[in-house]
Structures are given as C-alpha cells and as structure tokens.
Amino acid sequence: MRAATRASTAVVAVLACLAACAAPTPPLREDRPAPVILPQGYASEAVHPPEPAKCVSNADAGLSLNPAALLHAPDGTPTGPKLAEIRERGRLTVGVSQTTPLSSRRDLATGEMEGFEVDIAKGIARGLFGVDDASRLSLVTVPTDRRLFTLDTTENRAARADDENLRDIPSVDMVIADVSVTCGRVDTYGLKYSAPYLATNTGLMVRDKGERIDEPKDLVGRKVCSGAGTTNIDEILDIRDDQRAHGLPEVIPVSTSDTSDCLMLLQQGLVDAIYTDVLILEGFHTQDPGTVVLGYRNKESRVGVAMAKQDDDLIRFVNEVLEGMRANGSMERSRDRWYPDPATRPKLLAATYVD
C-alpha cells in the first residue's frame, strides 16, 4: 500500500514537471543596441593623402610668383590670358568652405557668405572687375577632401578621368579654403600657391575640460577626427605610426569627407577629439561653447590661395591684390574682425617670391 502511494506520488511529480516544461513561455524582447549612424565619407581606417614621388620642400612651395612681373594695359588694368578669360566670363569662381565660421561660412537665413577668407575672395574679385558687385563673384562650396580637385589642371583632369566620383566636380579659378601650403599638393593636383597670407597651427579639441588630455598622445585607444585629404589627417596618422613603431598604445585616426562633420561626431560622442587647424577649431567652439580647444599646438603651417599652376598671370594678380590688402590694412582689419581675441588671432605673413 505504501509502495503504491510512493509510486503514485512519483508519477504525479513527473507529470507536474512535464506539464511545467510544456507550459508556453512568453517571448522575451531581444536586447539590441541602437544603430550607429555615420556621415557620408566617414572612414574608420583613415589613410594618408596621396604623396607624389618628387617633392620640393614646403618652404619652397610657399615661394610664389612676384606681382612685379604682372603685365598691365596702358590704363593700368592687369592683363594675361587667364585674367582675360575670367573678365570675359564676367565672374570669378572661387572654391570655399561654407561650414567653418570665422574663416568662411554661409548664413543659412540669407545665404550670404562671410568670414576672413570670404573677405579675401571679395577683394580679389573687386581688384579684377574694378567694382564691388556680388554678382561678379561666385563662391562654390566643396567638401574638404575634394576642394583641390576643383582646379582645372592636367593632373586633376587625369584624376577625374580615372575616378567617376570626381567627374562632376565643378571647376573653379582658385580655392580659398584654409589650404595649407605643402609641396606634396603641388605635384598631386598640379597647383601653385599665392604668397601665404597667414600662419596657423594644428590644434586639438575635446568635449570636456574635465578630461586629462594635453596632446594627441593622451588619446590612446580613442578616436581622433580630421578631414580626409588634409595635412591634419596626415599628422595624426604620423603620430599613430610613431606609436605603432615604438610598440605603444595607439590613437585611432578617423576621417570625414568634410572637416565640419567632425564637430557633429564629437557632439554625438562618436569621436573623442578633433585634430585640425586651430582656426577651424575656434570656429567650431563658437558653435558649441561646451567644447574645449586645448592649448596644444603642432607645427606651424602657412595658408595660401591655391590656383592651377599654368595660370601664372592669375597667381601674380592674386599676389598683387594680397599685397594691396596688406598695405592698406584691410587684411589686418578683416583678421581682427573675425578673430577678435588676440590670444587666438592668426599671424599675417609678409610675402616671399621665387622671382
């Protein structure tokens, strides 16, 4: 009798277990991270910009053509084939950035472009046409990584023929978009520079003062953003390469098509720092005062107007206009207007010429 009771209890227990196992369990929601959205042209594995085989020194690249050799008509008008072409067209076309406050930005409400580099472009157009007429100047905005492909040179034409993505890039007469003077670009893009008009340095921006960061080396294992095709991405990659060569922990350089996308990525927490020209960083800081431009400065670079190397007359003419702006103080006034803080104000440079 007792054995029968035990057996019955065991059977009931087994059935209860089976019943419990067979009971349906509600499906649980799968834990998934929110998607990470990155901008067009973002590269998590940044690469060095193209470096041509032959390269003179950067100092030599800054030696431009002397405006004294520019030909003038009897009425004093500067002449030359490129200048005649632009005058016939009725409009000077200049490649600029539209997203770097202080240097060059567009007011989204009025569409007006403003900034130190826009003042230079307006000065050149005024010198060329002799009138202060906005319709004589066309400011074409191009992303940082493509800006130098807009110059109509043999090298750029070959690059456009090879790369479908470059074919529809507009052509401009000159680029005034914080272009650092480097010898590598002379051969890569077939360009020549005006005499550099200002000097600047690469700086570092982070989100928050509380972080103990003084220089890029303190950002090991963290993402540092620069514009693709710039000297800045080259420098941060050099720092990473140096760390790698010494077996040290590395920074993670990432690049974007346009440098201004780095600010958006910093605000979203998708990168930890921005490594670019300190003048651009100052412009970013005006947009987001919560960010911090650190005191770190890398080597000085000189900024000039980039033009096609065959346009000697235009290069000499631009140098003549820049000389005039230096001489009459309009360049200094513009610099002081856009960079009012003497501590962060860029240094204007005296011209040096090759001939």
Place this chain on the structure above:
Amino acid sequence: MVSVRGELAAYLRRTEGRLVLVAASSAVAALLVGVVGVTAVHGRQDQLDEAVDRRVALAAAALDVYRDLADADAYSLNAVLVGPQQAPDLQKRFRQDVFDAADALRVASARDPEGTSSAKVRELTDLLPEYVRLVEVGWSNARTNQPVGTSYLSQASFLVRGRILVVADDLQREQTEALKAAQVSAGSPTWAVFAVGVLALGVLLLAHRFVARRTRRRFNVGLAASAALVLVAMVWLATASAFTAGHASDSVRELDELVAPLAKARNEGRLADGDEARMLIFPKADDVRRLRGALESAASGIDGAAEQAPPGEERDQVRRAGDALRSWRAHDDLLLEPRLSPPTYEETAVLITRPADDQTTTYAQQVDEHLSAAIRLHTKHSVASAVSARGSMAGVDVVLAVLLTAAAAAAVAGLWPRIAEYYR
C-alpha cells in the same frame, strides 16, 4: 486467409463481382476528382486570400513608407530655406510624413510579423528614430545659424537616401512581386484536376462499355449521369479558373504598367524636390546632373504610364502630372542650365520653396498630388481585380464537392440494379 483471398478472386472473376468492382472504381474516380479539385481550389483561394488580405496591404505600406520618407527628406531641407514664418508649416509636414511612415510600418509589421518582410520592416523601424533625431538637431542648429546644422541635415539626408529608402524600395519590390506571383499562380489552369477528371471520364466510359457488353443494355443512366456531372464539374472549374486568371491578370497589369511606373516617377519627383534644396544647403559635385536626371526620368515614367492608362479621366489625370512636371522643369531652368548670371542664394531659395505667381502650390507638390491620386486610383483598381479574382473562386469548392459526390452516387446507383439482379 488464403481461402478468403481465393474466394475474393473467384468472386471478382464472376460477372456480379466485376460489376461491383466497376461500380467501386467509378465512384472512387469521381470522388478522387472531387478531392483533387477541392484541394486545388482551396490552394488557390488561400493564395488569393494571402494576396488580398496581406500582400496588398504590405505592398501599399511599403509604397507609403518610400513616398512619405522621400517627402520628409524634401521638407527637412526646404524648412531651412524658408523664413521663420513658413518653417513651422514645413516642419509640421515633415513630422506628419514621419508619422505616416511609422504608421505604415506598424501595418506592415502587424500583417507579416514573422514573414520575409519582417527583417526589412525591423531595419526601417530601427532607423526611423535616428533619422528624426538628426533632422531635429539639424533644425535646432540651423535656427541659431550654426553651420553644424547642415552637417546634421546632410547626415540625415544621406541616411534616408542611402539606407532607409533603399530598404523601403526593396520591401516594396519584394511585396509587389509576391503579390503578382500569388495572383499569377492562383489564376493558372488547374492541370492536375483536369488530368484526374479525364482519367475519371475514361474509367466511366470503360465502365459503360463493360456494362453494355455484359448486360446487353446499351445505355446506363447512372453512369451517363455520373460522367455528365464530372464534365460539368470540370467545365465549372475551368470557367472559374478562367475568370480568376482574367481578374488576376488585370490586377497584375494595373500594378506593372501603371502603379509601378507612377510610383517610381513620384519617388523620383520627391527626391528631385529634396535635391533642389540640397544644392543650396550642402552642395555636392553632381547636384545639377542628378536633379536633371531625376526630372527627366520622372517625365519619361509619367509619359509611359499615360500611354497605358485607359483613355478619359484616368489618362488625363496622369497627363496633368506630366504637365506639372514639365512646368517644374521649365521653372528650374535657372538652376539647371548654365548661365552667365546664376541666381543668388535667396533667389534660388524662393524658386524652390515658393509657388509660381499664378499657382497655389509648387510644381513639385502638384506633381506629387497628381501622381498620388493616380496611384491611389490604380491601386484601388488592382485591389478590386484581386478581390474579383478571389470572388471567382468563391464557392467552387462546394460546387465541386456536391457535383462529384453526386457523380459517385450516380455511378453506384446506375450499376446497383445490374448487381442486384445476381442476388435475387
């Protein structure tokens, strides 16, 4: 056991045994036609139910998601170009578009929770909040004139064009193809049923010849009635299948020749509307070429659809969309054709966002409205044809079951008097 088998074999060698066998074979043949026929009809009814109840809703939802988000992309950018008085109205339209897209995704998810579309619907649902966040942050920065706003708007536009619309397009194509396949399959001839039917008629013919030879009665009413019923069932099924195929073909034609090109033209129109604003807010290298291409492609799609639309109001409606598109192209001439004095930023912004002097809405909006009305109408026609196709198959299973059960009963009833003669 051996003796039972032997007795059965002996029984079937006798005439009365053979008559029983013939009666059973005739009945089984008729019933087999019924079973195969009813199964085939159920299969087609299920396919048409699936097409009407699920695929139509999913394809329409996918179409809405694409249109709503392409529209949202255009409004997200236009809102930056207009003054502070007009911006809230365009922002409201953007939010309505996003709400409509989310609602369409909810419908798609409910209709096909575990199906082939679920992964795509989930991806779209995942990306939508990120898209809205980028646009709202972009607007917020643009309001205070911070250039970083254009970076957010550019990223949002890249997200919607580069990923969201691609997935929505895949979803729409997949569901439309599934809808068409279901209807084509449901309208295809029921060859297996006809084959079994011919076999059954052959069995009944042989049965009739056997009975005529053995009983010297030339005509057996039951077997003749049975054959007639099988024949009626076949004709009934063939007629219903032909009607179903006709309606299904109408539905597919409407989808292929009208809804698809009109939807493509509408999508290109919405993208072109966004391209115009992109040219100002974050210009890219190939803006003009892309805008020109989108307008040309939309015009060609509309003209092609107009040729296919039935003459009268339906064709006129499509043509009105074509006329609005041509006016839009002419209006955009300032942007698209190189000229010595290109329009200023403000002139271009007005050109893009304000209706022409004699119009109440922009040409881009007119194209969208005319095409949306045409798409709604032809989608309705397509759905009506799909419902008619399903209607053509309604009750066919019951008719087949009744006719073929009756055919089996008639065959047995026709042979029963002859069998009974041997047992008197």
